[in-house]
Each structure stands twice: as structure tokens, then as C-alpha cells.
Amino acid sequence: MPWFVICTKFKSEFKVAETLENNGFxxxxxxxxxxxxxxxxxxxxKTPLFNSFVFINIAENSREKVFEFINNSRYLFWLRKPAVVRDSEIEVLKEWMSNDQVDEARVSAISAGDKIIIANGNFKEQEAVVKEIGKQRMKLILPLLGFTINVKIKEIL
Incomplete structure (x- = not known):
């Protein structure tokens, strides 16, 4: 069975997880x-690693049963289909989280004003400041070179 992502209300992740677990999910x-x-x-x-997200392992045809037990939640969609997380990704996450060396961690998205290091492309290893973010492209300010560039998102990751 695949893992799906449930979007919850902010600060209700543990309550939703406990409710679903108590009902056999x-x-x-x-x-x-x-x-x-x-x-x-x-x-x-104790805080959730992913704000407003809970992972659930459930069959595709049983996804709607979840809403019998929880309200004000929905599934995360990607390209008009429910987002699916592979078992291997959940296992890696569980292994990483069980590591005693993990003390504090943060997961956050890139937003305007963030400083990043470009990983690929012509400007590899250059420091940049995010100016704007689109669906497939991003405007970056290169302070060392003194200009703004427009790059594909895959070039910086």
C-alpha cells in the first residue's frame, strides 16, 4: 500500500495521527x-517535523474512510493526483529520525530573501539571494557579480 500525505490544521498533527492510529490506520x-x-x-x-502533514499508509480505494474519523483535513495533491510517498522514502525518514545524533531539525521551503548556493548550471557554487519564485523559474541576485539572473529551478537544486 502506498503512503499518502494528509494536510491538517496547524498544530493538530499529533491529534490527527493519534485519532487515526486509534482507529486502526x-x-x-x-x-x-x-x-x-x-x-x-x-x-x-515536541513539534512535528513537517507542519500540517501526517503520512498515512492506506489503499487507494480506502482513502475516503479517513474522513469518518477526522474533520477539516484533506489529502495533499500533486499534478491533480494524490501525492504518494514511496515506502523507501518513509523508511529513510524513520531511520534518520531514529538516529540519536538528530537533535533539532527544520524543514522549510525556499522563499524570497533567502540566501542559497547554486548547485548546478553555469553559476555552480555561486552564492545568490532569491528575489522571486515562479513555478519553473526563479530570479536570483548574484551579489558578487552585481546582477540578477533568471534560472530554471532544477539548476539551483
């Missing part, structure tokens, strides 16, 4: 322990 919600700073104290808090 195989779910995975990777979490990390992070240190949060308040004005008077520091506290270690």
Missing part, C-alpha cells in the same frame, strides 16, 4: 524536540 508523524525560549524560561517542546 498506519500513520507516521515525525517529530523533533526543540528548545523554545520564553522571557522567563527555556522549555523543550
Amino acid at each position: 498506519e500513520v507516521y508523524c515525525p517529530s523533533i524536540i526543540s528548545t523554545r525560549q520564553w522571557s522567563d524560561r527555556k522549555k523543550r517542546v
Whole structure:
């Protein structure tokens, strides 16, 4: 059976995972322990690695059964089809998360203003600042060269 991605309301990932697990579904919600700073104290808090995402291992024809147990959630779609995560990817994620050396981690998307290093293409290993992001192209500012370039997203990853 494939793994699908359920999009949940913010900060309800653990509740959705627990509800589905208690109803017999195989779910995975990777979490990390992070240190949060308040004005008077520091506290270690368990947070989901992927905000608003829970992975569920379920047959394609049984996907709708999930909504009998949870509300205000939906499946993540990619190219008009439910996003599928391979078993091998979930296993790698589980193995990485079980590693004792993993203390804090963050998953975030690239956004305007981020500094990146270009991995491929003519400007390989150049530092750049993201100016705009489109579906297939991205505008980057190259501070060392003093100009802006328009590159395909696959060239920088």
C-alpha cells in the first residue's frame, strides 16, 4: 500500500495521527524536540517535523474512510493526483529520525530573501539571494557579480 500525505490544521498533527492510529490506520508523524525560549524560561517542546502533514499508509480505494474519523483535513495533491510517498522514502525518514545524533531539525521551503548556493548550471557554487519564485523559474541576485539572473529551478537544486 502506498503512503499518502494528509494536510491538517496547524498544530493538530499529533491529534490527527493519534485519532487515526486509534482507529486502526498506519500513520507516521515525525517529530523533533526543540528548545523554545520564553522571557522567563527555556522549555523543550515536541513539534512535528513537517507542519500540517501526517503520512498515512492506506489503499487507494480506502482513502475516503479517513474522513469518518477526522474533520477539516484533506489529502495533499500533486499534478491533480494524490501525492504518494514511496515506502523507501518513509523508511529513510524513520531511520534518520531514529538516529540519536538528530537533535533539532527544520524543514522549510525556499522563499524570497533567502540566501542559497547554486548547485548546478553555469553559476555552480555561486552564492545568490532569491528575489522571486515562479513555478519553473526563479530570479536570483548574484551579489558578487552585481546582477540578477533568471534560472530554471532544477539548476539551483
